[in-house]
Amino acid sequence: MQAGELRYQGLEVNGHADLQRWLTVNAGATWLDAEYRATTPAIVGNRIESTPRFQAVLGVNAKVPQVAGLSLHADASYVGAQKVNSANTFEVPAVTLVNAGGAYRTRIRDHYVTFRVQVNNLANRAYWYSTSSNTLQIGAPRQVSVNARFDY
Incomplete structure (x- = not known):
């Protein structure tokens, strides 16, 4: 779009709570009203593409007290x-x-x-998402990664 006006207005809330010395919860949510304002008359008032109205995340981190050095984490994220x-004729689901x-984390010799x-x-949920106007991408399948970090 060469000229025109897009309006993004919304609310973002984030929080962090240490429920126990070993248990932390993080959460965040964003509500966003994004629309075309002063532009081509056919799309004025339409939702701006690739912009979900609502997004949220909830995460938990736990240090396992029974095993020194062991921590576990999980999170769930929702994208609307x-x-x-821009014509709003096609939509990918939430x-x-x-x-x-x-x-x-452990110690091996002096490291x-x-x-x-x-x-x-x-x-392994199959899903699509939009990254820009008239663009679709398939979401990544289940991915497993394993790594080790050595501190010298």
Whole structure:
């Protein structure tokens, strides 16, 4: 779009709570009203593509007290439906994804080593999302990563 006006207005809320010394919860939510204002008359008032009205995330981090150095985490993220084009004639549905993982930090000889595992899209959910006008991408399938970090 060469000239015109887009309006983004909304509310974002984030929070963090230490429920126990070993348990932390993080949460966030965004409500966004995004619309075309002064532009081509056919799309004035339409929702701006690739912009969900609502997004939220909830995450939990836990240090396992019974095993020194072990921590586990999980999060669920929700992304609302998104219009794919400025005419608002096509929409991708909302999606909720769950991720989980863990880390174990230990000492080997004189060095600390952290082993990590992460699983994204735990349920292997198939989904689409929009990244720009008239563009669709398929979401990533379940991904598992394992790594180690050595501190010298």
